[in-house]
Amino acid sequence: MREISCEQLRTAVAELFLTANRQISSDIRAAMEQARDRETSPAARYALEQLTENYVCAEEDGLPICQDTGMAILFADIGQDVHFTGGSFEDAIQRGVADAYVGGLLRKSVVSDPLFDRKNTLDNTPAIIHASIVPGKQVHLLAIAKGFGSENMSRVGMLTPSAGEEGVFNYILETARLAGPNPCPPIVMGVGIGGDFEQAALLAKRATARPLGVRHPDARYAALETRLLDAVNALGIGAAGYGGRTTALNVAILTAPTHIAGLPVAVNICCHASRHAETTL
Numbered sequence: 001m002r003e004i005s006c007e008q009l010r011t012a013v014a015e016l017f018l019t020a021n022r023q024i025s026s027d028i029r030a031a032m033e034q035a036r037d038r039e040t041s042p043a044a045r046y047a048l049e050q051l052t053e054n055y056v057c058a059e060e061d062g063l064p065i066c067q068d069t070g071m072a073i074l075f076a077d078i079g080q081d082v083h084f085t086g087g088s089f090e091d092a093i094q095r096g097v098a099d100a101y102v103g104g105l106l107r108k109s110v111v112s113d114p115l116f117d118r119k120n121t122l123d124n125t126p127a128i129i130h131a132s133i134v135p136g137k138q139v140h141l142l143a144i145a146k147g148f149g150s151e152n153m154s155r156v157g158m159l160t161p162s163a164g165e166e167g168v169f170n171y172i173l174e175t176a177r178l179a180g181p182n183p184c185p186p187i188v189m190g191v192g193i194g195g196d197f198e199q200a201a202l203l204a205k206r207a208t209a210r211p212l213g214v215r216h217p218d219a220r221y222a223a224l225e226t227r228l229l230d231a232v233n234a235l236g237i238g239a240a241g242y243g244g245r246t247t248a249l250n251v252a253i254l255t256a257p258t259h260i261a262g263l264p265v266a267v268n269i270c271c272h273a274s275r276h277a278e279t280t281l
């Protein structure tokens with residue numbers, strides 16, 4: 001049994017959310033610079049110039065990439081031979097998130113009651129934690145700082161098997177069309193196909209963090225990703241909604257077995273500020 005202290009976990013979580021908020025990942029940055037260089041619409045090109053320059057300013061000055069510093073989402077894949085010592089796993093993560101958002105002067109965006117009080121918790125907790133038990137002695141942490149301009153444009157559809165590939169394609173494309181300029185394009189579309197209602201959504205959220213350029217291992221889904229990316233870009237919504245060639249940087253699909261009567265499809269939209277960071281303890 002390997003021991004990992006809750007203090008180490010807390011520090012790691014804090015560092016992940018600070019990094020995610022201040023440094024865009026190299027693949028997103030490269031894709032945005034490529035989109036900027038190939039853009040033919042002057043207004044969209046200007047937007048892409050501003051957005052890519054903003055990445056540089058944020059990293060150099062230690063400032064958040066966007067004023068919406070997101071709700072803290074943490075995927076924790078926990079080796080079954082790990083024992084957390086010196087406190088509670090949940091508490092360590094929540095304290096790490098508070099350390100990052102309070103200590104790092106990041107905007108606090110979480111309210112304790114969703115409908116009536118809507119009172120800010122003042123430290124951006126609670127984070128949403130998705131913990132899985134996996135073989136081994138390591139803990140993999142994936143932190144996502146999720147802005148809600150794009151989260152609000154996400155959808156879950158309980159399609160039936162007769163919808164087939166075209167039904168799935170149309171649902172995903174319709175989601176991008178309905179979102180329009182609201183999710184701060186260029187967007188990253190995470191798609192979950194299969195499972196049940198909530199598993200499809202979880203797959204979609206995790207898919208938003210898949211590195212650009214990595215395709216689904218099944219050639220049929222990989223082809224669907226490419227076809228969808230072309231179709232979303234053909235919508236012409238463009239950077240910041242100014243038209244042009246790039247509405248989406250990526251469409252990433254994750255899949256799971258499902259019920260014989262169902263074909264769940266979830267689309268989680270992420271903005272150009274696709275902020276995520278990961279580490280292994």
Ligand code: SF4
Nearest residue numbers: 066147149150184271
């Ligand atoms: S959707 Fe993304 S880019 Fe737009 S305000 Fe929210 S975090 Fe910022």
